[in-house]
Amino acid sequence: MKDLYLAIDVGTGSVRAALVDGAGQLLTIASREQEQMVPQYGWSEQSPLAWWQGVVESIRTVLTRYPDARERIAAICACGQMHGTVLLDEDGQLASPTVMLWNDKRSAPQVRAFEQRYATSDYLAHSGNPATPAWPGFKLQWLRDNQPQALAKTAAVLMPKDYINFRLTGELSQDRTEASCSFMMDPSSGQWSQSMLDRLGLNAAMLPPIRDAHEILGELLPAVAQQTGLRAGTPVLVGGGDYPMALLGSGVTRPGLVSDSTGTSCIITAIAPQPLLDAEISNVATCVGDWGPFVLLETGGDGMRWARRAFHDNTLSYADISQCAAEAPAGSQGLFFLPYLAGERLGAHRNARAQFFGLAANHRLAHLHRAVLEGVAFAAARHINIMEQASGQRLERVVASGGGAKSALWLKIKASVYGIPLVVPQEPECSVVGCAALAAAAVGHFASPQQAAEQFVRYGDEVYPDPAWQAIYQRMQPVFNRIYFNSQALYDELDSLGL
Template structure:
């Protein structure tokens, strides 16, 4: 019986493979780290050969972990870190042995030059995104300028998971979730844009055919199947970028849903039928075909880590800090915290501050104010992300912030939206399994597959009394934020 799905995740820190059952439960999981290369400050690279080596090792490991599993694999699907720009020649061989990653900032001059040449009206309504150092269009521009010999040998550009697909099937392709953040796709046609290629100077001949994430790309190559101990001909799906795949695997499907990924920073995404065209909002196509309007706020878990270090020299556990914060009243007795410890994405000059301190405030209020301050900073962005559609029906929490029950209740009450926590936090793997369930005919559609595979461990409802306090505090927070901007320019010369 072909009742197992083989999911592969090309992460920045390592390669992961998993065997997933039809109920969405992970039966086997393996991880292999790979090196991140930093040739100089601001650069970040990896070797695609390391990804393929890790893929083979982890697939063999999970197959060995479940007896008889090789004969039960129904399909293979990969997701992976986005934007890593892999160049191959006409025979599928690498023309550069290393690949600049999503967090590589060397393209800053190309982004600046592009913005200087072109106004927003030339590109924003096509790309649904602003130029940024992460986007592959600008990585290609950098390579063309700085490694012309490699570019001259290049026949196609792939993303990390596409490189794994090429190794598995011998087929060159990209998917539309990756293309949506390439700065080379027209969001309306969901195909490569001649206009964006012309504006960025990218040769359209380098761009392989685009597919939907759930399409079957092709069969597993016989020589690869033999090497891995799998049957040749197993269908390999096109797959998706790791973040849009994780949206699907966390149950964020269809308009009216939201995602909150709070790690060091906070990524808030709301799903819509179409992008929200705004220079401060990025738009990504999800693996399920919906548009996610997203914004990354530098405020998040870093604020909690700062408070732990500053107030306790890292000697107090995060659990104890959460207990302290829970002792404070909602609103922290009118104590505000602006959480911009590292500036902001669109306002690098921003700084953090406590406002309203009195002799009655103590550590519980300080810690709770930090949690509430991050939530206030998100609430400032929510109206723009909504695209005129109002608050989402539910927000699904992921990453480290999903483990803090008090913070979830603060957020639910702050935004007036219930928060859900997935039972399985390997959401990219579950998303890949849902695509495979539909592609193999085990489920009629993505909604049915997600209903069967995605389970929630907790649901946090807004507290009406808390919501009333936050509604009264929000205008004051907004005024504090605006007032601070008038002073920050004068502070630059003091440091």
């Protein structure tokens, strides 16, 4: 009986394989850590061959734990870190041994040149997204300008999970979720945008076909079956990026729901039938055919990590810091924290800085810690308001995930700042659950991925806004917004100090 699904997740920190049963329960997961190579400041690379080795080893570990799974796996679905440009030559070999990752910022000069030449209003409808160094289109520009020999040999540009799919099946493709965030896909047609390729000066010949994440891409090759221990001929899905897959696996599948994924960063994502074309909003195609407009704070959980390091030299746990923050009242007695420790990804002020504002002699360490948690929530709420205004859709419920969802205090602060109830999935491996839901629908076990997700995703207790806290935060939010906007005039002057 084919009642299991094999999920593969090509992450930045590790490559993982997991078995999920027909009820959406995670049976086992195995991982192999991956290191980022940083040849110089702003660069970040990994080896696709190391990914593949990690996939093979993780699958073999999973099958060792469940020896009968080989015959029970109905389908395989992979997801992975997004925006990494894998270059393959005509023989299917790597044209470059390393890959520029999502957090590689070496293409910033290409982005600046593009923004100087084109206004956002000129291209947004053709790209679906504002410009940023994360997008593969700018990575390919950098390769064209700096490593032309590698790009000259390139016959296909794949994303990380697409490379794994190629090794599994021999088939070349990019899925819609990845292509939508490439800066090269037309959001209206869902195909490669010749208009954007012309602006970028890139050749469409190296871009593989765009397919939907829920399609069956091919079958597992016999040689790979022998290498991994899997059954030859097992269906392999096209799959998607880890981030949109996690939306599905957390149950964020319809308008009115919003995802708050707080790890190092904080990503706020809504669901809409069409992309929201706004200079402060990015858009990712979902695994099920609609869109996920999103806004991103570079500093989410990293704010708490900074405070732990700066105030305690990493001697306290995150639970200790939350406990300390809980000793301060809501609003931190008028203390604000602007959480721009790593600047911003979009807009004219990528060089934004963090700051405490309103610091007074009566503030103690607890106030500072609580202000950090509240500051991230205020910054995220500002983004939520931007999306609500752009869509005309009032958000009903927030699904919180990532490391930030482990703090009960932070969840209550966010619910009270947002004015929206929060829930947390019981299974934190949302991308793995999303892979399983997609696979279950693809082989006919459910009518749709959404239906599978409804059965697979379970939540803990709902976290409601605290009325007293909410009243305080409603008065503070406009002040936070004004501090944010008024500070922008100083960022360039601060940079000019050269300190």
